[in-house]
Amino acid sequence: MSISKRIAERTSTKTHIEVAEWGENGTPEKVYYGPLLAGELNRIQRKHPQFLNNASFEAMVDLIILKAENGQGEKLFTLEDKAILMREEVGVISTVAAALMSGSSVEEHEKN
Structure with a gap:
């Protein structure tokens, strides 16, 4: 298998x-995501140049809009949801954004 195919497989x-x-009836919402890819980071940094050094909450919300999916691979949020996400608690936004940045789940981090 070529390197490019291995990269494509791994990043999917x-x-x-x-x-x-974000859940209902006592069941948490599962937010699915893949690793943060170079092109995606580039897209975020065009709008938020200091994203890696000093991420604003608006940048974190933009990351969530870009990456968060449901179990079927459909986007959970659109730009129309940005105002609602900007009114979410800081702790929730930072926790979700941190997971999306790391490419691994919070549960995996807690194991280590």
Whole structure:
């Protein structure tokens, strides 16, 4: 298998984070995402140049809009949802954005 095919296969792998605050009936919402790719980071940094050094909450919300998916691979949010996400609790946004940045679930980090 070529290197480019191995990269494509590896970067298509999805993981998830469970977000209790976004769930229903006591069941947390599963937010699926793949690793943060170079092109995606470039897209975020065009709008938020200091993203890697000093990420604003608006940048984190933009990352969530870009990366968050449901179990079927459909986007959970659109730009129309940005105003609602900007009114979410800081702790929820930072937790979800941190997971999306790391490419692994919070549960995996807690194991280490």
